[in-house]
Amino acid sequence: MAGYTAVTPEDLATMLDAIGVGSIAELFAAIPAGVRLDRTIDLPPGEPEQAVYAELRRLAARNVSAEDEITFLGAGMYDHYVPAIVDMLMSRSEYLTPYTPYQPEVSQGGLQVMFEYQTAISELTGLPVSNASVYEGPSAVGAAAYMAKLANKRARVLISRGVHPHTRATLETLAVGYGSEIVEIALDDALTDLEALRDALCDEVGAVVLQQPNFLGAIEDVQAICDAAHEHGALVICAADPLTLGVLEAPGNQGVDVCVGEGQSLGNRLDFGGPSFGFFAATERHLRSMPGRIAGETTDVDGRRGFVLTLQTREQHIRREKATSNICTSQALNALGGVVYLSWLGRQGIVEIGELMLQRTHYARETLAAIDGVSKLHDRPVVREFALRLDVDGDGGLRRVLERCATAGVNAGFALGSEYDEYRDGLLVAITEQRSRADIDRLAEVLAVAVAAERDAAEVTA
Amino acid sequence: MSADTQQTPLQLERATTIFEKGSPGRRAFRAPELDVPAVDGLLPEGARRAEPPRLPEASEPEIVRHYVNLSKRNFDLDSGFYPLGSCTMKHNPRLHERVAALPGHARLHPLQDPLRAQGALELMFNLQESLAEIAGLPHVSLQPSAGSHGELAGVLLTRAYHADRGEQRTKVLTPDSAHGTNPATVTMGGYEVVKVALDDAGGVDLDDLRAKTDENVACLMLTNPSTLGIFDPNVEEMAKIVHGVGATLYYDGANLNAIMGYSRPGDMGFDIVHFNLHKTFTQPHGGGGPGAGPIAVSDRIEPYLPRPQVVRRAPANGGPPTFDLDDDRPKSIGKLRGFQGNYGVFVRTYAYIRSLGAEGLKDVSEVSVLNANYLLARLREKVGDRLPLAFGERCMHEFVLSGAVMKKELGIRTVDLAKRLLDHGYHPPTVYFPLVVDEALLIEPTETETRETLDAFADAIAAIVAEAEEDPDIARNAPYTTPVRRLDEAGAAKRPRVRERLARSGDDA
Numbered sequence: 001m002a003g004y005t006a007v008t009p010e011d012l013a014t015m016l017d018a019i020g021v022g023s024i025a026e027l028f029a030a031i032p033a034g035v036r037l038d039r040t041i042d043l044p045p046g047e048p049e050q051a052v053y054a055e056l057r058r059l060a061a062r063n064v065s066a067e068d069e070i071t072f073l074g075a076g077m078y079d080h081y082v083p084a085i086v087d088m089l090m091s092r093s094e095y096l097t098p099y100t101p102y103q104p105e106v107s108q109g110g111l112q113v114m115f116e117y118q119t120a121i122s123e124l125t126g127l128p129v130s131n132a133s134v135y136e137g138p139s140a141v142g143a144a145a146y147m148a149k150l151a152n153k154r155a156r157v158l159i160s161r162g163v164h165p166h167t168r169a170t171l172e173t174l175a176v177g178y179g180s181e182i183v184e185i186a187l188d189d190a191l192t193d194l195e196a197l198r199d200a201l202c203d204e205v206g207a208v209v210l211q212q213p214n215f216l217g218a219i220e221d222v223q224a225i226c227d228a229a230h231e232h233g234a235l236v237i238c239a240a241d242p243l244t245l246g247v248l249e250a251p252g253n254q255g256v257d258v259c260v261g262e263g264q265s266l267g268n269r270l271d272f273g274g275p276s277f278g279f280f281a282a283t284e285r286h287l288r289s290m291p292g293r294i295a296g297e298t299t300d301v302d303g304r305r306g307f308v309l310t311l312q313t314r315e316q317h318i319r320r321e322k323a324t325s326n327i328c329t330s331q332a333l334n335a336l337g338g339v340v341y342l343s344w345l346g347r348q349g350i351v352e353i354g355e356l357m358l359q360r361t362h363y364a365r366e367t368l369a370a371i372d373g374v375s376k377l378h379d380r381p382v383v384r385e386f387a388l389r390l391d392v393d394g395d396g397g398l399r400r401v402l403e404r405c406a407t408a409g410v411n412a413g414f415a416l417g418s419e420y421d422e423y424r425d426g427l428l429v430a431i432t433e434q435r436s437r438a439d440i441d442r443l444a445e446v447l448a449v450a451v452a453a454e455r456d457a458a459e460v461t462a
Numbered sequence: 463m464s465a466d467t468q469q470t471p472l473q474l475e476r477a478t479t480i481f482e483k484g485s486p487g488r489r490a491f492r493a494p495e496l497d498v499p500a501v502d503g504l505l506p507e508g509a510r511r512a513e514p515p516r517l518p519e520a521s522e523p524e525i526v527r528h529y530v531n532l533s534k535r536n537f538d539l540d541s542g543f544y545p546l547g548s549c550t551m552k553h554n555p556r557l558h559e560r561v562a563a564l565p566g567h568a569r570l571h572p573l574q575d576p577l578r579a580q581g582a583l584e585l586m587f588n589l590q591e592s593l594a595e596i597a598g599l600p601h602v603s604l605q606p607s608a609g610s611h612g613e614l615a616g617v618l619l620t621r622a623y624h625a626d627r628g629e630q631r632t633k634v635l636t637p638d639s640a641h642g643t644n645p646a647t648v649t650m651g652g653y654e655v656v657k658v659a660l661d662d663a664g665g666v667d668l669d670d671l672r673a674k675t676d677e678n679v680a681c682l683m684l685t686n687p688s689t690l691g692i693f694d695p696n697v698e699e700m701a702k703i704v705h706g707v708g709a710t711l712y713y714d715g716a717n718l719n720a721i722m723g724y725s726r727p728g729d730m731g732f733d734i735v736h737f738n739l740h741k742t743f744t745q746p747h748g749g750g751g752p753g754a755g756p757i758a759v760s761d762r763i764e765p766y767l768p769r770p771q772v773v774r775r776a777p778a779n780g781g782p783p784t785f786d787l788d789d790d791r792p793k794s795i796g797k798l799r800g801f802q803g804n805y806g807v808f809v810r811t812y813a814y815i816r817s818l819g820a821e822g823l824k825d826v827s828e829v830s831v832l833n834a835n836y837l838l839a840r841l842r843e844k845v846g847d848r849l850p851l852a853f854g855e856r857c858m859h860e861f862v863l864s865g866a867v868m869k870k871e872l873g874i875r876t877v878d879l880a881k882r883l884l885d886h887g888y889h890p891p892t893v894y895f896p897l898v899v900d901e902a903l904l905i906e907p908t909e910t911e912t913r914e915t916l917d918a919f920a921d922a923i924a925a926i927v928a929e930a931e932e933d934p935d936i937a938r939n940a941p942y943t944t945p946v947r948r949l950d951e952a953g954a955a956k957r958p959r960v961r962e963r964l965a966r967s968g969d970d971a
């Protein structure tokens with residue numbers, strides 16, 4: 001057995017004697033016979049460290065990761081390079097192994113990291129206040145809609161069909177609890193339909209939710225959406241891709257009230273979907289109703305600068321049923337990765353990486369759309385992701401095309417049909433700084449062959 | 463056993479943030495070369511950012527030095543004893559970090575075709591099965607991101623269960639000793655919180671429970687052992703009362719570390735259980751996350767579990783099974799978050815369960831209970847008159863002392879004791895929780911601490927109490943040796959400063 005306990009027979013005798021019992025079993029006497037397990041738990045026996053390593057390695061080898069193929073898969077999480085200093089700092093004992101900084105005198109490291117993280121998120125989003133992280137992107141929207149409801153007591157939320165399908169599903173689930181009605185606003189040629197939005201807006205709408213860039217990669221007219229929503233006193237919640245905010249205008253400068261999002265693209269691994277972090281920033285008036293931990297600056301009894309968890313009267317451990325959220329453990333370590341990454345990228349780098357994605361995305365879109373049987377699903381401006389239409393037979397044909405590409409070592413992207421009935425022939429392609437022109441050209445080559453083969457096969461069948 | 467009251471070198475440094483370091487134009491990142499033709503005008507009017515965000519401008523060595531030096535201003539579990547009650551601060555095996563970092567796990571995209579993510583899905587399926595066996599409940603969803611997220615899942619499952627039977631219930635019961643997340647979750651789930659009183663032994667008062675249980679009650683949320691470190695012996699009767707009106711029974715798994723291999727929530731009659739993988743299953747706490755809060759449920763709750771579920775499919779021809787994500791769950795409450803959950807946490811938990819096996823998990827609970835009772839015995843022997851046990855004679859994996867006597871007789875409060883412990887090199891226990899105990903001190907040593915550590919900790923508490931008998935001001939003004947001393951929390955809340963002041967654009971040119 002590979003355990004981490006340390007009781008020798010001598011220890012045990014000394015300890016039982018000090019307690020005044022004859023055996024460990026006596027310490028469990030409070031558990032009544034009726035609820036006591038009368039057998040061993042049915043699990044395989046424990047293994048030594050090297051055997052467990054080998055098993056986890058075997059499982060890892062059964063996955064095709066971004067290390068094993070050229071991947072253009074995005075749709076909410078992206079294969080960006082994680083710099084070595086992020087790994088190094090996230091694995092330091094001092095950051096890895098403490099818990100929530102309830103004792104600020106011995107937690108200044110973690111608290112200052114939170115304060116720096118909040119500053120960086122404020123800067124990125126153009127909003128004055130940020131919390132220290134929430135779980136991840138989609139549930140951050142659910143939390144924002146709850147905060148909006150607390151703010152204006154209105155129980156209807158309008159959400160654009162351009163928002164990530166997982167986010168829309170999550171909001172639907174969570175809103176059942178807090179009693180909000182969710183109404184979807186259709187897309188008009190890949191952008192949130194402004195006319196439909198204006199028609200749906202009224203004084204019962206508490207919040208409007210959009211995503212920038214939206215799920216189809218298109219850049220929304222955030223200002224216009226904000227203007228329409230604010231006319232009716234509704235708050236605007238924007239789920240943003242943080243790594244595009246070096247080139248895209250900050251949502252806070254366009255009228256957004258609450259900007260949230262998935263933080264994975266900021267120095268966090270793909271990890272098959274988590275853990276990453278969600279960010280949550282808002283205008284000043286929402287500071288005292290935000291969910292989650294917030295670090296604040298203060299001084300100690302000798303006048304030294306220091307940091308504490310602040311505004312805790314919002315939180316569950318103080319306010320209990322009147323808290324503004326139930327969140328306790330969130331994603332502090334992942335947020336550390338985020339702020340280290342943003343420091344590494346720096347003020348110039350955040351623009352450069354955005355510009356690089358913008359140019360390569362344009363190149364990829366034009367190159368792929370030139371393939372016979374491939375066209376753009378929409379013509380809207382894009383930054384890092386775009387949608388194509390493949391002239392093959394429904395999503396069965398699309399699936400076979402993707403399979404052919406995968407066999408050639410290229411993951412061509414996300415099949416939109418699994419989430420959008422109206423785009424059963426749609427393919428969502430994501431670009432990161434790790435996908436070079438050569439990679440894009442390789443995708444074009446493989447996709448052209450795959451589409452042609454599918455069209456040939458369909459012709460033969462017909 | 464006297465601790466220092468002298469200033470230390472770290473206290474001489476003014477805290478400076480990364481935003482105050484570096485210099486305009488300095489950098490760490492080098493962008494890959496632009497290998498495609500540059501095209502102008504790709505962004506529409508008004509969409510392009512006018513001013514770049516004022517992120518730090520620093521070299522890589524500066525960034526490393528900044529965050530390494532900052533890390534030294536943290537106390538951490540790898541350096542010292544961290545008996546934070548209800549948080550299960552046990553050793554974090556480094557094997558787990560190594561296997562979680564394998565590229566096959568760490569660089570796997572969550573939307574990868576399930577046929578190309580068989581290792582991940584097999585791992586998740588096996589973990590579901592293991593957690594089901596540990597909980598004594600047949601069905602598991604790994605999706606919730608933390609304990610409170612699991613609680614919210616449980617409340618929404620309860621709502622869906624009742625709604626499916628055409629019932630609209632309004633209330634959820636929680637005992638006074640519950641974690642704050644329980645009542646906060648109930649509110650977010652759209653129910654009214656009804657508090658149940660405790661009896662003289664620290665368990666749920668059955669008469670009060672009976673009086674408050676009616677057809678409008680949707681659920682009882684319970685932690686067992688409770689946050690008082692007591693296993694409630696009446697749990698079977700409670701289940702009978704609650705099930706009698708058709709309500710569900712929810713188990714907050716924060717204290718599961720105490721009973722593995724001895725008792726299972728499913729066998730106690732619970733319908734829904736959440737696990738804190740960052741507590742019982744040793745995911746590193748990360749300074750406040752990440753964690754994960756999977757849930758296990760009974761047959762009657764299963765149809766409502768979040769989607770997707772990880773499933774195993776046996777091929778008709780008898781070949782090896784394949785694993786898949788099942789999104790086709792018509793009665794599901796839906797999704798609680800994006801993708802499939804905190805997979806990186808699952809990898810670590812899986813490695814832990816494989817390392818320990820059934821016997822090892824039972825050993826965890828035995829030694830955690832042994833260590834807690836031993837530390838309790840040592841403290842009672844040394845300071846029992848000043849810091850009495852709040853309830854009962856013994857404990858499970860944690861126990862609550864009351865500082866009320868110490869406060870009255872010595873003039874120092876629990877917070878003072880906690881702050882003085884910092885000078886002795888310990889992280890203090892949880893303080894002022896549970897709320898039902900005056901001046902509470904909730905101590906959870908965990909199974910991974912040695913007897914010597916427990917002895918030394920008991921000696922430190924005894925030394926602080928003895929010191930206070932002589933001069934209570936020493937504790938009242940503690941700590942002395944930490945990077946900063948007591949901080950003005952009221953001032954921080956009154957005039958919140960939650961971000962660094964940055965120079966306006968152009969000022970730094």
